[in-house]
Amino acid sequence: MRWFRFAVFISLVTVLQASLLLDIIAVTRLGIKPNLLLILLVFFAIYCNTTDAIITSFIIGFAADISIGSAMGSQTISFGLFGTALAYLHRVIAIKNYPYQSLAIFITALLAGTLAHFLALLKGQPPIPNIYTAILGTALYSAIVGPFLFLPTAWWMRIRTHRFSRH
Amino acid sequence: MARMRIRVRVPKRSKMRLGSLSRPMLFTWFMLAGFILLFVPQNLTNNFQFAFTRVFRWPLTIGRNISLYARTRRSAPGTTNRKESQYQNYIANLEEQLRQKHREVEELSKLRDRFHALENAGFVVADVIRSSIERAHCELTIYCRKEHGLAKGQFVLGDNSIIGTISDVSAPNAKVRLFTDPASKIPVRIGKLNIDKVMQGSGNDSAKIQLLSTKHKVNVGDKVVARKKPGFLDASMIIGTVARCRRDDANPLLWDITVKPVCDIERLNSVTVIIMNPQD
Numbered sequence: 460m461r462w463f464r465f466a467v468f469i470s471l472v473t474v475l476q477a478s479l480l481l482d483i484i485a486v487t488r489l490g491i492k493p494n495l496l497l498i499l500l501v502f503f504a505i506y507c508n509t510t511d512a513i514i515t516s517f518i519i520g521f522a523a524d525i526s527i528g529s530a531m532g533s534q535t536i537s538f539g540l541f542g543t544a545l546a547y548l549h550r551v552i553a554i555k556n557y558p559y560q561s562l563a564i565f566i567t568a569l570l571a572g573t574l575a576h577f578l579a580l581l582k583g584q585p586p587i588p589n590i591y592t593a594i595l596g597t598a599l600y601s602a603i604v605g606p607f608l609f610l611p612t613a614w615w616m617r618i619r620t621h622r623f624s625r626h
Numbered sequence: 627m628a629r630m631r632i633r634v635r636v637p638k639r640s641k642m643r644l645g646s647l648s649r650p651m652l653f654t655w656f657m658l659a660g661f662i663l664l665f666v667p668q669n670l671t672n673n674f675q676f677a678f679t680r681v682f683r684w685p686l687t688i689g690r691n692i693s694l695y696a697r698t699r700r701s702a703p704g705t706t707n708r709k710e711s712q713y714q715n716y717i718a719n720l721e722e723q724l725r726q727k728h729r730e731v732e733e734l735s736k737l738r739d740r741f742h743a744l745e746n747a748g749f750v751v752a753d754v755i756r757s758s759i760e761r762a763h764c765e766l767t768i769y770c771r772k773e774h775g776l777a778k779g780q781f782v783l784g785d786n787s788i789i790g791t792i793s794d795v796s797a798p799n800a801k802v803r804l805f806t807d808p809a810s811k812i813p814v815r816i817g818k819l820n821i822d823k824v825m826q827g828s829g830n831d832s833a834k835i836q837l838l839s840t841k842h843k844v845n846v847g848d849k850v851v852a853r854k855k856p857g858f859l860d861a862s863m864i865i866g867t868v869a870r871c872r873r874d875d876a877n878p879l880l881w882d883i884t885v886k887p888v889c890d891i892e893r894l895n896s897v898t899v900i901i902m903n904p905q906d
Contacts, residue, residue: 474682477689478690514652525677530668531663578664
């Protein structure tokens with residue numbers, strides 16, 4: 460794992476996610492847009508070894524907390540938990556095709572979004588209207604866009620995506 | 627007897643372990659850190675978010691400006707001009723102050739007029755760095771050039787109308803909880819009705835006023851003003867207009883009123899913080 464490249468890349472994506480630049484491609488009245496950090500979470504869970512996947516999941520979760528989240532810690536926990544679970548799952552089931560990758564992004568986004576929401580409620584944040592519609596929309600949008608972003612990410616991280624291995 | 631030395635090459639386990647830390651331990655430590663972050667009071671963990679905004683202030687502002695530019699180009703012609711909206715809000719504030727003066731004169735006829743509007747207030751102009759408007763969590767992160775005197779609870783103006791209150795301060799940055807945020811509750815008065823009600827944010831750029839009896843006449847377009855709050859706001863000021871008024875589904879004897887802001891909060895590049903009784 461090239462950690463310096465990873466740090467630069469995550470910083471860039473975090474700023475991009477927080478800067479409202481993605482609002483240009485937002486859809487519906489709820490402003491649903493793809494969650495780039497979640498797409499990266501799935502990418503690293505699929506293409507890294509399990510130890511690296513655990514570390515990257517928590518780091519990406521923390522990045523999501525400081526850029527998107529209102530209650531600190533909620534995204535760190537949910538991203539870390541489901542990123543790790545996905546990395547272990549990948550040791551059993553290979554997630555290499557686009558449809559499977561899309562499905563992995565969709566399910567991870569649904570689960571991570573829901574858990575983060577409940578953790579935020581646990582911290583005393585007020586309930587958010589239309590939250591489940593927003594989570595579903597974001598999961599769907601991320602699942603559609605996600606696999607297309609895997610290639611540039613793999614190029615930047617110098618990871619060979621066509622290699623078939625389970626670490 | 628000669629001994630043969632056989633070297634057996636054992637595969638390295640460096641990829642399995644990180645130093646002396648196994649995967650389950652690594653996961654446990656990270657989870658523990660996550661739970662610490664979750665349960666530490668929000669005012670402490672906010673410093674991470676403030677630090678992020680401080681470090682990446684320029685790219686965040688540039689990204690926001692590009693996004694606003696793209697939206698402005700897409701917006702339909704005939705949308706209210708920003709300058710026009712500023713004047714309308716300014717006039718509405720004057721009207722409300724005039725109305726309040728009349729009320730005081732009527733009610734306190736011979737007593738000395740104590741209405742000072744915002745004469746004693748100090749104003750701090752702040753740049754908007756980040757905004758979250760359409761999502762359920764409605765807030766702005768602002769950068770104050772003059773940081774002295776910023777405090778939680780102070781009212782914030784955008785285009786001459788109240789847009790929210792300061793929720794967190796980490797000088798020179800601060801967070802503004804917009805009145806459309808579900809956690810925001812602000813006492814307000816609708817139009818010419820002489821009744822105070824609490825307006826609560828409902829996300830998606832709107833707020834709700836409930837528990838108002840249908841015997842009171844409320845029209846779409848009526849102005850909603852934030853009530854004065856000693857130490858924070860000395861005069862009532864416009865905060866929004868009634869966008870929708872219908873009978874409450876749960877209790878048909880009450881109104882369910884939706885209030886929209888009177889300025890385009892998303893397009894604001896700077897806001898003004900009202901500091902009552904400034905020290906200098």
